[in-house]
Amino acid sequence: MSPALLLLLSLASCSLLQGMLLRPRHVRLEAQNFHVRLHWEPDPSSPSYATYEVQWRNRTSSWTKAGACRGNSSISSVCELYFDNIYDIYWARVRVVAGGEQSEWASSSELQLYRDTIVGPPKLSCLLQDQILSVNIITPRTPYQRRTGSYKPVNQVLLKLWYWLHLYEGELLVQQVSCERSSEEEPCTVGQLKASTRYCVRTVAAGVARERSREAEQCLLTPAAPAGFPWVIAMLSIFFPLLLLSVAGLCFMMLQLFPNPPETRLPRALAELTVAMWVPPLQLEEDPLALLLQTVLPSRGPLSAGQASATVPQLLQGLAQDVSGYCANGFGPDCPEPSQGQVLSREFKSQTTFTKNTLVQISSAKLNVHQEVLWLQFWQGDERDLSWEGSDNPF
Template sequence: MSARVCVFILTLSTLHGPRAVSGVLSGPTNVSLTSFNMNLVLRWDPPEGAAGGLVYTSEYKSRFTPYKKICTNSSQLQCDFSSQPDSSISVYGKFTGRVRAQLGAESSDWVESKEIFLDRDTVIGPPNVSLISTEDTIEVIITDPVFARSTLKEAYGASNVIYNITHWKEGHEKEAVSRTNLLQSRFVLDKLERWTSYCVQVHINALMNPKPGEPSTPVCERTTSKPGVPWVAAVVTFLVIAVAAAALVLAVVYRKRISNFLCPKDLLPQRFKEAPKSSMYMAMRDSHPPEEHYDPVSIVADDGTVEEGSPLQDTGTSCSLIVGES
């Protein structure tokens, strides 16, 4: 091998050798700390020209605590710090995240994110919206999104949470009407056309958070054409309950009179219960049965025998009847 070739090889090893010997990898790119509904997630992209098999370790810190390692040797390109039961993640805290890449025994330098304030920088997600239609009105019922830390009204205060409602006839989105700065999570859209389908969309803002909330999925509902039906049903129900209550009270107060009327104790008038006092009734009551008189009877056969007390039979013989005197 010529001397020039050896010098060229040594030069290449000098230029590229320290990176391999020191084991320093390029760090992740586009590292950012984000928050959605009060969670805390660090996201990043792989290093440029990264080989396969890379894993990552990520940490976070607050204004008053040092870095805490959460995700270790993970192949994912994000780490959810709020998934851990860590009380140091406060909704009013200021946080920073960092991540490094690892390949075997080699590791990159730490790459930090920008700081964020959780209450100011979190994105408020879309609420859940349900509709109830009656006649020419639609009631909008809004359910706040679920937060990873605290609740919406606890984090910002009930008076600082604002609901914005947009509604339009189905198929006419360009004619949408907005109701803004509403403080109640229930609202009635009135003076609508009957037998018409309306769509509603809601997003939430908080006075302490400059970022607009994400809008909900549009929900549609059709109005009805029977005015006054719910009111009439309520009145009829009230009257039925009032009459039943009055009947019950009267039954309790006049229970004795009602019982005597339905089940009287005397079935017959008193005059029918008294025994008659006529002379015929008295004579019949005090009379004795009459004395009976009878004569003995004997039966004499042809041979002169006498049978007493035996029944007469058709024997074809003649007989005479002897009647004795009593």
């Protein structure tokens, strides 16, 4: 085909189309919380004074004119419709009217409210008390009325709908609560919350597709914690009295369970025997040296004061001579005849050794008697007093 012929055909088509209206574009039905809206976009070539006509139908009915298109004006590109059956399938169409001319119909895709409606976002009512957050989820209203005239909420029309409640601390999810029966009487509760912390509560619809639900979010800042009670001091003031009472009770129980054994008392006969065997200590007289000389030299008779004074130097001199040299048994060519002082010194040593041995034997005898008495009383179990009668304890 020659270019000249193509030019002639285009000029003819333009002349034929001149004065004809083009239909709207992007016609679609949308529903949110069961409120239905028909959206379209006018053609740019449509005159500004053009009006639009809307019709709808379901699977069993014919096209019905939406004469009372809710909220739309003659030049509006949005028309609100009312479909009473949420399980039925609906269609809608729209055309432009201008200067007595009409465009062709532009139809939308099908819509089923139960399947295609968008849910939410709900309204959140929060109450913080004692670091516990109570949240009541209030779903939006639908166009469906009760017999009382009030509008039903979404969760009473879409019965499969319920919500998850997510609690975020910053961007961190800290709690997740199921709110299947949320109401003003039984709100969802979240706790325990920290003081002076910012939290955000978000809802997630369950029972519907995620892309068909809208989330609600509400953030709050918890108040600062009140001045802390001195728990440490209170616990210590309670702990120490309890500890003292416990120790006192334990001591009382020990005394009740394990009493002290009664004091063992010696029989009177053994006590008298022990007293009789006690030997009083030696009492030194005014002149102990004279008493010693009387003990050492009993065969010579008592000495007077002058004789004792004269005898002392001789005794000391004999002691010195006796210590200076040693002779085996007092015999030998170099051993002189012992003097009177040396004889006295030897007699004094022998008498002193005899006295010491006697005292040691007496002490041992008294100790053995005391031990035998104690063992005898332990086996007999007598309960007399152990105190020594009429004398002090010799031990």
